[in-house]
Amino acid sequence: MSDFPELTTKAAEDGAESLDHRLIAEPLDYILAEHHRQRTLCQWVDRLAAEPALDRRLARLVAQHIAREMTLHVIDEEEDLFPLLRRRALPEDQIDKVLGLLSGEHAAEGRLGREAVDGLLDALERGDVLLSEEFRHKLRTFSAGQRRHLAVENAVVMPIAERRLTRKDREGLARRMAARRGISLRGATCD
Ligand SMILES: [Fe+2]
Ligand SMILES: [Fe+2]
Numbered sequence: 001m002s003d004f005p006e007l008t009t010k011a012a013e014d015g016a017e018s019l020d021h022r023l024i025a026e027p028l029d030y031i032l033a034e035h036h037r038q039r040t041l042c043q044w045v046d047r048l049a050a051e052p053a054l055d056r057r058l059a060r061l062v063a064q065h066i067a068r069e070m071t072l073h074v075i076d077e078e079e080d081l082f083p084l085l086r087r088r089a090l091p092e093d094q095i096d097k098v099l100g101l102l103s104g105e106h107a108a109e110g111r112l113g114r115e116a117v118d119g120l121l122d123a124l125e126r127g128d129v130l131l132s133e134e135f136r137h138k139l140r141t142f143s144a145g146q147r148r149h150l151a152v153e154n155a156v157v158m159p160i161a162e163r164r165l166t167r168k169d170r171e172g173l174a175r176r177m178a179a180r181r182g183i184s185l186r187g188a189t190c191d
Contacts, residue, residue: 021183027173028161031081034073035150035158041065042143045116049139052130054123063120066113072180074106077153080176081161088164098156105149112142 019037023030044062048055082099089095119135131139165173178185 021178021181024174024178024181024183025185027076027170027177028158028165030177031073031076032154032158034069035154037065038070038073038146038150041070042146045139045143045146048120048131049136049143052132052136054129054131056124059120059124063117063124067117070113074110075180076173076177078103078106080173081157084165084169084173085157085161088166088169089160090164093160093164095157095160098152102149102152102157105145109142109145109149112138112145116142 019030019033023033041062044058048058048062082103085095085099116139119131119138123129123131174185
């Protein structure tokens with residue numbers, strides 16, 4: 001039995017598609033859905049790291065997801081969600097320290113993510129190459145960091161966001177996330 005039973009070709013291709021943009025009208029749901037996809041991404045990264053031979057299709061999917069979707073997601077959090085939370089959270093939420101730690105991780109994971117993308121694109125360009133142990137270690141470090149980061153965001157940040165963000169906050173968040181992706185929210189509602 002495969003170590004990655006959920007990673008069929010179809011699942012990988014479905015997972016690589018952009019999320020349904022209509023979901024942005026409920027921006028916290030959209031962020032949670034992106035977190036779910038990032039968990040799948042971690043499985044893909046671990047699979048790439050498991051052996052030196054390059055799975056070209058998977059390498060392309062991982063590089064695309066990190067370079068495009070994850071970059072947008074971190075901007076959503078850094079420029080919109082985290083500042084909103086700092087404004088709305090109550091002292092008892094004790095969110096400032098957690099957000100500071102998560103921002104530090106965004107920077108560190110961003111650097112690792114860029115190294116992962118560069119390494120994968122380079123391997124794809126060079127053709128039939130074997131991934132070095134050093135690079136595979138870097139991939140595992142990236143996925144382990146992402147999993148820890150996601151666990152904290154899902155367990156601590158998102159529940160506070162659900163409790164504290166007003167309807168107006170959510171509408172503004174939805175507009176900014178949609179604009180960042182060049183899409184229109186017309187016809188979508190935030191009910
Ligand atoms: Fe996140
Ligand atoms: Fe994050």
